[in-house]
Amino acid sequence: MEPDRRKSERIRVQIRARIRILIPEESFSPFSHEGVIQDISLTGLKLKTWDVDEASYEILQSAEKHVRITFNPPNSRIAHILFGEIVWIDFNNTGRNPHTVYSIKFENLTERDREVIRLCQKYLKSDKTG
Numbered sequence: 001m002e003p004d005r006r007k008s009e010r011i012r013v014q015i016r017a018r019i020r021i022l023i024p025e026e027s028f029s030p031f032s033h034e035g036v037i038q039d040i041s042l043t044g045l046k047l048k049t050w051d052v053d054e055a056s057y058e059i060l061q062s063a064e065k066h067v068r069i070t071f072n073p074p075n076s077r078i079a080h081i082l083f084g085e086i087v088w089i090d091f092n093n094t095g096r097n098p099h100t101v102y103s104i105k106f107e108n109l110t111e112r113d114r115e116v117i118r119l120c121q122k123y124l125k126s127d128k129t130g
Contacts, residue, residue: 010039010046011121017071019047019102021086023059031056033100037071042117044084044105045069052100057091067104073116074123080116083107 014036021031035049047069052060065086070079084104091100106113 008042009121010041010044011125012039013037013120013124015040015071015074015120017047017069019049020068020070021060022066022068023064031060037069038101040117040120042106042109042114044087044103045082047102047104049100049102050098052091054093057089057093057100060086060089066107067102069104073120080113082109082113082117 017035017037019031019033019035021033023031031052033049033051035047038046038048040046067084067086069082069084071082072079084106087103087105089100089102092098109117
């Protein structure tokens, strides 16, 4: 088994989000899906969606995939946007609950982005322990 490449702790979360997948060949119609962020760290996140079809998955397999993730941090009404690149995709269209899971590595985080991530981690970690 390959060692885990993560350099920072991922905290399990359940945050509703929208992912927009920006593929150069499809730049005028980016793939956009609703999903849930399942875990987050200062280096990336894991996001699950339920609305990816097989044709879309085939396109995602063959292209460089940059993404824009939009979500509302806990206790905030203001949406925050993070940018990243898809590292891997787990496409499962079998069974009663077809879904797609994306592992995303962040790109070009600002200090404000890091602050929002830390606040999400702190709030959600303390929410589970307190």
